[in-house]
Amino acid sequence: MDAKNALERRCPRLGGPVTFQYCKECGEDGLPCFKVLDCWWETFDAVAYFKARLTEDQMSRLVHAKPKPKISSLIDLIQQAKKTMKEVTSERSEK
Numbered sequence: 001m002d003a004k005n006a007l008e009r010r011c012p013r014l015g016g017p018v019t020f021q022y023c024k025e026c027g028e029d030g031l032p033c034f035k036v037l038d039c040w041w042e043t044f045d046a047v048a049y050f051k052a053r054l055t056e057d058q059m060s061r062l063v064h065a066k067p068k069p070k071i072s073s074l075i076d077l078i079q080q081a082k083k084t085m086k087e088v089t090s091e092r093s094e095k
């Protein structure tokens with residue numbers, strides 16, 4: 001288990017606390033959030049951490065990642081919420 005997973009900080013995008021584990025997995029394709037290096041560099045050496053765990057291509061994407069326009073992020077969040085609702089509804093109807 002990665003001891004850093006339980007670290008917490010306030011997320012500037014969500015406005016509440018998140019764990020490092022969340023930050024590591026909430027980006028596109030399960031990759032880290034595009035802001036993970038900005039958000040965690042003061043807590044530990046986030047660049048070295050991810051260099052040791054990501055492929056060169058993934059690291060390059062992370063370093064050069066740019067934020068999506070807000071409308072695009074909102075549409076993604078709405079689609080995620082719809083998908084989650086569908087899954088929850090489907091699970092309940094199976095019981």
Ligand code: SF4
Binds near residue numbers: 009
């Ligand atoms: S890395 Fe992303 S999800 Fe994590 S605190 Fe920063 S903005 Fe929020």
